[in-house]
Amino acid sequence: MSSLAQPLAASLIQSVDWLAIAPPTIAAVVALVVLVADLFVDDRRKALLGRLSVAGLAAATLMLLPLLDGDRATFCLTGDPAVCSYTADRFTLVLQLLVLGGALVAALLSVTGVKDARGGLPEGEFWFLLLSSAAGAALLPASRDLATLIVALEVASLPAFALVGLRQGDRRSSEAALKFFLSSVTATAVSLMGVSFVYAATGSLYLTEIAERVQGVDGSLLTLTRTGVVLTLVGFAFKTAAVPFHFWVPDTYVGAPLPVAAYLSVVGKAVGFSGLILVTVVALPSYADVWGPALAALAALTMTVGNVGALRQQSTRAYSAVRLLAWSSVGQAGYLLVPIAAAAWSDDAERSIGSTVAYALMYGVVNLGAFAVAALVGRARQLNRIADYRGLYAASPLTALLLAFFLLCLAGLPPGIIGLFAKVTVFSAAVDAGLGWLAVVMAVNVVIALFYYLQWTALLFRAPEGEPARYGRLPAPVTAAIAVTAVLGIVLSGAPQLVLRFTDTALF
Numbered sequence: 001m002s003s004l005a006q007p008l009a010a011s012l013i014q015s016v017d018w019l020a021i022a023p024p025t026i027a028a029v030v031a032l033v034v035l036v037a038d039l040f041v042d043d044r045r046k047a048l049l050g051r052l053s054v055a056g057l058a059a060a061t062l063m064l065l066p067l068l069d070g071d072r073a074t075f076c077l078t079g080d081p082a083v084c085s086y087t088a089d090r091f092t093l094v095l096q097l098l099v100l101g102g103a104l105v106a107a108l109l110s111v112t113g114v115k116d117a118r119g120g121l122p123e124g125e126f127w128f129l130l131l132s133s134a135a136g137a138a139l140l141p142a143s144r145d146l147a148t149l150i151v152a153l154e155v156a157s158l159p160a161f162a163l164v165g166l167r168q169g170d171r172r173s174s175e176a177a178l179k180f181f182l183s184s185v186t187a188t189a190v191s192l193m194g195v196s197f198v199y200a201a202t203g204s205l206y207l208t209e210i211a212e213r214v215q216g217v218d219g220s221l222l223t224l225t226r227t228g229v230v231l232t233l234v235g236f237a238f239k240t241a242a243v244p245f246h247f248w249v250p251d252t253y254v255g256a257p258l259p260v261a262a263y264l265s266v267v268g269k270a271v272g273f274s275g276l277i278l279v280t281v282v283a284l285p286s287y288a289d290v291w292g293p294a295l296a297a298l299a300a301l302t303m304t305v306g307n308v309g310a311l312r313q314q315s316t317r318a319y320s321a322v323r324l325l326a327w328s329s330v331g332q333a334g335y336l337l338v339p340i341a342a343a344a345w346s347d348d349a350e351r352s353i354g355s356t357v358a359y360a361l362m363y364g365v366v367n368l369g370a371f372a373v374a375a376l377v378g379r380a381r382q383l384n385r386i387a388d389y390r391g392l393y394a395a396s397p398l399t400a401l402l403l404a405f406f407l408l409c410l411a412g413l414p415p416g417i418i419g420l421f422a423k424v425t426v427f428s429a430a431v432d433a434g435l436g437w438l439a440v441v442m443a444v445n446v447v448i449a450l451f452y453y454l455q456w457t458a459l460l461f462r463a464p465e466g467e468p469a470r471y472g473r474l475p476a477p478v479t480a481a482i483a484v485t486a487v488l489g490i491v492l493s494g495a496p497q498l499v500l501r502f503t504d505t506a507l508f
Contacts, residue, residue, distance in 0.1 A: 020088035022063040023096050024138035027103075030056030031131035038124025046123040050111045053127040054477070057104040057134065064097050083206050084144045094357055095141035095274050098364050099267050103134035105368045105485060106263035109375050111477035121166050121257065129159035129166070130263070137267050141274040144282075145205040146195045149275060150188070153239070156271050157184050160264065164256040176255025183238055183248040191235025197228025198283075207283040215286045229290050232279050239272030242337060243301040246330050250309075253326035258378055261322055262371035265329045266364040273336055273360065277353055281343050292344025296438055299341050303334025303445040310452050321374050321384050324452065325367070328410065331449060332363050338426050338442060342433035355429040358499045362422040365492065366409040369485030373403040376478055386456060391464025400460040402486045409489060411453035412446060417493040 033056075034049050041048060067088065107130060136155025143149040161184065165177025199205060201221045202213040217225050238245040253261040280291045310327035313319040339355035346352045374384060376399060381388035393400035409416030412423040423446060430439040492499055 017088070019063065020067060021086065023060045023100055024135050024142070026056060026060040026063065027100065027131050027135035027138060030060075031128050031135060034124065034131060035128045038128070041124075047111075049123055049127050050107070053131055054104065054107045054111065056131065057100060057107050060134075060138070061097065061100040061104055064093055064100070067093050068097070083209065085148045085206075086139075086142050087144045088142060091274075091277075091353070091357070092142040094361070095270055096138045098270050098361055099137045099141075100134060102266040102270070102364055102368060103130065103137070103263060105372065105481050106130070106259045106267070108477040108481040108484075109259035109262060109372060110257075112475040126163070126166060129163050133157075133159040133163070133263075134267065137271045140271050141278070143278065144207050146199065146207070146210075146283075147205050149278065150192060150195060153191075153271065153275060154188065156267075157188070157239075160184075160260075160268065163260045163263075164252055166260075167257060172251075172255040173257075174255075176252045179248045180252045183245070187235045187238030187245070189235075190231050190238075194228045194231030194233075194235060197224050197231065201225040201228065207278060210283045211285060214284060226287070226290055229284055229287050230294070233276070233291055233294055236272055236276040236279065237298060240269060240276060240337070241272070241302075241330055241333050242298045243305040243330070243334075246302070246305065246333075249330055250323050250326040253329075254320055254323050258322065258371065258375050258384075261326070262368055262375075265325065265367055265371065269329070269333060269336070270360060270364070273340070273356065277340060277356070280340065281349050281353055285349065288344035292341055295337055295341035295344070296435060299334050299337035300438060300441045301334070302337060303331050303442060306331030306334055307445045307448045307452075311448060313452075319386055321377070321386050321389065321456075324386060324456070325370060325374070328449070328452075329367065331445065332367070332410070334445070335423065335426050335442065336360060336363070338435075338438060339429040341438070342429045342435055345433040345435065346429070352429045352433065355425045359422045359426050361499045362409070362418050362492065365485055365488045366406045366416070366419065369406040369482065369489060370403065370410070372478065372481040372485055373399055373406070376474065376482070386459065389456065390459050390462050392460045394464050399482070402482060404457045404460055405486070405489060407453045407457050409493070411450050413450070413454075415493060416489070418489065418496050418499065419493075421496040422499070 030053065034053060037052070038046075038049060068090075107127075110126065110130070133156050136152050136157075136159075140149065140152035140156060143152050161177055161181045164180050165173050167173040198210060198214070201217050201224050202210045204210050204213060214225060234245075241249045253264065256264065276295075280288075280295070284291065306327055306329070310324055310331060313324050313327060336356055336359055339352040339359070342355075343349040343352040376396075377388055377392070378384040389403075392403070405416060408414070409419035412419045414420065423442075427439055427442060430436075430442065
């Protein structure tokens with residue numbers, strides 16, 4: 001090593017804040033440990049791999065707590081924020097908390113779900129893929145250059161394809177994995193083309209440098225840059241399940257193992273939205289006239305199609321609870337897009353993005369709670385139809401009350417106060433940005449969503465047809481998943497400022 005390179009390497013090593021990079025690193029290291037251990041652990045002791053994975057995700061999540069105390073300065077891996085590839089700022093840490101916390105709940109649901117799945121799932125492969133995807137998802141919000149962003153996106157997505165199709169011999173699972181794979185590959189190809197156009201016009205991959213250089217682009221390069229912006233938006237629209245790129249969601253959620261569907265509904269969305277925020281608000285704020293109207297239109301279409309799609313599910317005799325949650329997640333994605341679109345016109349873009357982060361935290365907690373209860377019902381009713389929830393209160397009063405609470409949070413009704421406050425925050429972001437028409441569309445969609453959320457809630461308390469289902473003794477991991485989401489939902493409803501404070505915090 002040359003005399004010039006030695007001091008540079010030494011200063012880089014000394015400047016690394018190992019605590020700041022610990023969350024995704026722990027998930028990646030535990031994934032490798034599980035992969036190697038699977039070769040040597042006897043089949044009768046494969047359950048140890050699940051416990052190790054849960055412990056690893058819990059450790060990665062807990063490592064975020066000292067970083068979120070508000071006293072630490074923003075960390076950049078290179079020490080120079082202008083040319084940084086990994087940044088642990090407040091935006092990054094909050095989304096990493098959502099990603100790793102969501103992966104932890106999905107892992108708790110999977111501890112018994114791996115064996116209970118039709119035909120069973122290969123445990124070593126399942127846990128390795130889940131941890132790998134979680135590591136990539138945790139890396140993405142910290143990415144501050146386009147290369148790292150795309151790599152993190154693929155590390156999060158590629159294992160997810162395999163997780164969806166891991167159930168051998170199941171036709172629905174294979175079809176779901178194929179549809180998910182084709183849509184995601186298309187999204188990646190379109191994103192890469194858009195990124196290459198932006199790089200060709202600016203000569204930089206760093207988001208902060210792109211934001212500076214893109215303002216001086218003119219002539220033929222201006223058309224190239226605008227095309228790159230549009231293509232990049234289309235690519236991330238696939239990842240966020242925005243309409244018209246949502247077609248893979250219902251079949252994928254129904255065909256995947258239920259814990260994987262829960263994982264995709266929260267972590268998958270967090271990945272897509274964090275990437276979308278970084279590309280638009282951080283890298284291309286000067287092109288808000290291009291991505292702002294596009295995202296506003298996508299938000300209106302997505303929430304409308306998602307809620308109408310969920311409403312139409314009730315016209316079938318035996319519609320699936322998971323399919324209803326899938327269409328609901330599409331509608332919720334529309335609400336999440338509203339503040340990002342509003343950032344194009346807002347005088348305080350960081351506050352608008354904070355509204356999306358706050359809403360994502362609320363949605364993540366209560367949606368995982370709904371999936372946790374669906375996992376419980378699925379143990380007794382394999383088809384997991386909405387009709388199977390009739391009389392749940394008679395069979396398990398506490399579980400029925402918790403599911404009702406989660407559904408009311410998603411609907412934005414008391415006692416789900418956090419859901420109400422989160423929707424008001426998103427609504428305010430649209431109004432403050434002058435997007436009154438989008439606020440009206442959102443209000444109409446909230447009313448539409450009330451119908452199917454309340455109908456499902458009412459079904460829980462009706463008299464059961466025949467003998468109530470018997471769920472027996474609940475597995476401890478499933479009980480823990482329901483308890484964690486319930487406690488968080490109740491605490492946040494009692495103290496919504498714990499989440500809403502992120503709307504007033506500078507995230508970048």
